[in-house]
Amino acid sequence: MTWRDEFPLEKGLAYLNHAAVGVWPRRAARAACAFAEENMRRGAADYPRWMEVERGLRQRLATMIGATGPDDVALASNTSDALSIVAQGLDWQAGDEVVIPAGEFPSNRMAWEALADRGVRLHETNVARDDPEAALMEAVSARTRLMSVSSVQYATGLRLNLERLGRFCRERDIVFCVDAIQSLGAMRLDVDACHADVVAADAHKWMLGPEGIALLFVREDLRPRLKLLRHGWHMVERMGDFEARQWRPAASGRRFEPGSPNMLGIHVLEASLSLLQEVGLANVERMVLDRARRLMGLLESAGLEVLTPRTEGRFAGIVTARRPGLDAEAHAALYRRLMAEGVICALRGGIRFSPHFYTPDAALSRAAALAAEVRP
Numbered sequence: 001m002t003w004r005d006e007f008p009l010e011k012g013l014a015y016l017n018h019a020a021v022g023v024w025p026r027r028a029a030r031a032a033c034a035f036a037e038e039n040m041r042r043g044a045a046d047y048p049r050w051m052e053v054e055r056g057l058r059q060r061l062a063t064m065i066g067a068t069g070p071d072d073v074a075l076a077s078n079t080s081d082a083l084s085i086v087a088q089g090l091d092w093q094a095g096d097e098v099v100i101p102a103g104e105f106p107s108n109r110m111a112w113e114a115l116a117d118r119g120v121r122l123h124e125t126n127v128a129r130d131d132p133e134a135a136l137m138e139a140v141s142a143r144t145r146l147m148s149v150s151s152v153q154y155a156t157g158l159r160l161n162l163e164r165l166g167r168f169c170r171e172r173d174i175v176f177c178v179d180a181i182q183s184l185g186a187m188r189l190d191v192d193a194c195h196a197d198v199v200a201a202d203a204h205k206w207m208l209g210p211e212g213i214a215l216l217f218v219r220e221d222l223r224p225r226l227k228l229l230r231h232g233w234h235m236v237e238r239m240g241d242f243e244a245r246q247w248r249p250a251a252s253g254r255r256f257e258p259g260s261p262n263m264l265g266i267h268v269l270e271a272s273l274s275l276l277q278e279v280g281l282a283n284v285e286r287m288v289l290d291r292a293r294r295l296m297g298l299l300e301s302a303g304l305e306v307l308t309p310r311t312e313g314r315f316a317g318i319v320t321a322r323r324p325g326l327d328a329e330a331h332a333a334l335y336r337r338l339m340a341e342g343v344i345c346a347l348r349g350g351i352r353f354s355p356h357f358y359t360p361d362a363a364l365s366r367a368a369a370l371a372a373e374v375r376p
């Protein structure tokens with residue numbers, strides 16, 4: 001079986017919506033079924049094996065981001081949860097500042113806005129210019145404690161140079177937080193190369209996994225500086241010692257996980273990542289970029305205006321385009337027509353297409369042709 005057989009999508013469906021919710025590969029669906037069957041027949045009789053799968057998943061996630069090992073990985077419920085653990089856990093002083101790009105997905109704005117009652121000021125910086133990193137760096141002041149960016153902007157598809165931003169933050173002792181949900185699973189990420197202190201990403205987009213399970217990486221030296229806000233049996237160093245009245249939080253990422261893990265999600269995501277790692281993340285990245293490049297070309301040739309930057313290094317898997325002459329309402333109608341035709345996409349300041357590495361050429365050309373021709 002090749003990776004092509006892992007995606008038996010319904011005929012007639014051009015699935016270009018991985019920036020919203022991705023599809024599961026066949027092996028992920030099978031893992032879900034097998035886990036359900038096992039629960040029905042044997043309950044949790046083999047729980048130690050489940051824990052091995054859990055550890056295997058943490059190792060896969062650690063490998064994906066270039067972290068040291070499974071202990072670096074916390075499993076959160078979603079990206080918003082992961083960002084909130086960090087935002088609420090830091091020891092803020094009134095007057096501290098946070099810098100984010102303007103146009104961020106709400107979760108990577110609200111997590112910091114919610115600190116207003118502690119006197120934290122949020123700076124949103126326009127990154128729609130030639131040098132978006134310079135814009136972010138110029139917004140930093142002596143009071144900036146944290147910079148938080150999406151690796152790839154959810155609407156425009158702009159990809160930021162994380163290495164450059166991370167180096168800048170590291171030199172100034174500013175916490176560098178990366179919301180990687182729009183790239184992890186499609187683009188490679190190395191937490192050391194980009195000096196990331198925090199990485200947050202749910203599984204349901206480019207990682208081809210289920211909703212409700214997310215990676216939270218917090219660099220080892222930052223972990224003890226985050227006040228823990230939720231408490232329970234699972235987060236302690238000596239997990240399983242239910243009689244102990246003395247406890248301390250685990251040194252690992254598990255300290256952010258108060259209770260029972262999402263074992264179903266763990267089994268499914270472990271299977272999804274096994275595929276991405278078999279194909280190889282460098283290959284996946286190359287194929288995603290190929291498809292994005294090709295789609296931009298097709299859309300432009302068909303007369304659409306591509307809003308996503310076309311410069312190499314500035315885009316990832318998201319391609320957003322507009323049809324000249326159509327207003328917002330007409331774009332909404334165009335989006336509905338595309339969906340009705342089986343072109344699965346999103347409406348995000350234009351029509352947002354997001355192919356993954358396995359997306360066939362035919363899906364790209366069909367989407368471009370329909371986006372140009374369909375009467376909204």
Ligand SMILES: Cc1ncc(COP(=O)(O)O)c(C=O)c1O
Nearest residue numbers: 078079080105107150154181202
């Ligand atoms: C950049 C970005 N961050 C966060 C989220 C929300 O993620 P979650 O549902 O995992 O909290 C999204 C979802 O589209 C997103 O695009």
